[in-house]
Amino acid sequence: MLRCQFMRKRALAAILCGTIPALGWGPEGHSLIARIAEAQLTPAVHAKVVEILGPNVTMASVASWPDEIRRSRPETGEWHYIDIPIDKPHLDMARDCPKGDCVIKKIEDFEVVLHDPNTPAVQRREALLFLIHFVGDMHQPLHDSDNKDKGGNDVRVIYNGRNTNLHSLWDSGLLGHMGKEDELFPGYSAESERHAKKWAKGSVEDWAVQAHKSAVKVTYGKLPKTDKGAAVAITAEYEAKADPLIRLQIEKAGARLARVLNEALR
Helix, strand or coil: CCHHHHHHHHHHHHHHHCCCCCCCCHHHHHHHHHHHHHCCCCHHHHHHHHHHHCCCCCCHHHCCHHHHCCCCCHHHHHHHCCCCECCCCCCCHHHHCCCCCCHHHHHHHHHHHHHCCCCCHHHHHHHHHHHHHHHHHCCCHHHCCECCCCCCCCCEEEECCEEEEHHHHHHHHCHHHCCCHHHHHHHHHHHHHHHHHHHCCCCHHHHHHHHHHHHHHHHCCCCCCCCCCCCEECCHHHHHHHHHHHHHHHHHHHHHHHHHHHHHCC
């Protein structure tokens, strides 16, 4: 897989060409998810998180750390996603994560590391940082789906007059037009907490399959048709379908991240 190399090159191209960069959900999305999750931690677990992260460090402030270190640690690039083909209805770990270098397996691995109180402090802190980020990443539908297009990176789109690609659009382009983080947080957090008991059920694999189905139905399924090779013009109709799904996935991610941490650190 070459997505991590591709995304580094695309990040540079974004700076040069003014397109929307892709950083998972983008800093705002990851920060929102971390804030939602932190509000749902038990008092005991919250105290442990504070102890692990250190003084004056919030979950939101470190939520994008795994994106920031991808250049210096390229082996982590494939950990951010899992490529489930959109023409396949189910996850197959042997097919989709044969070497264990995918977001599902890494979440499970880091849960084990974080849960062990004998893990050295530096490794335990790093496990927490990766979990905060990766649970968020796996709720972006294109981090669980692929149409032989590098998770949408090869699908050129035009959004609000700007050239970008489908993956960038879902990472941060659409969310950036839905409101500022501090404006979104109260409503998103309340809705996440309201449905937390239901949404936190299931396994990491179940959550990935749900996100994959959303990609098939909406991310790819509602994409406007265009001539082969031409950029897709994102319509208001598409945005009206995508925006509620983005909100839902962020709210679910917050509830599920809280569950993961509450279990790993109980």
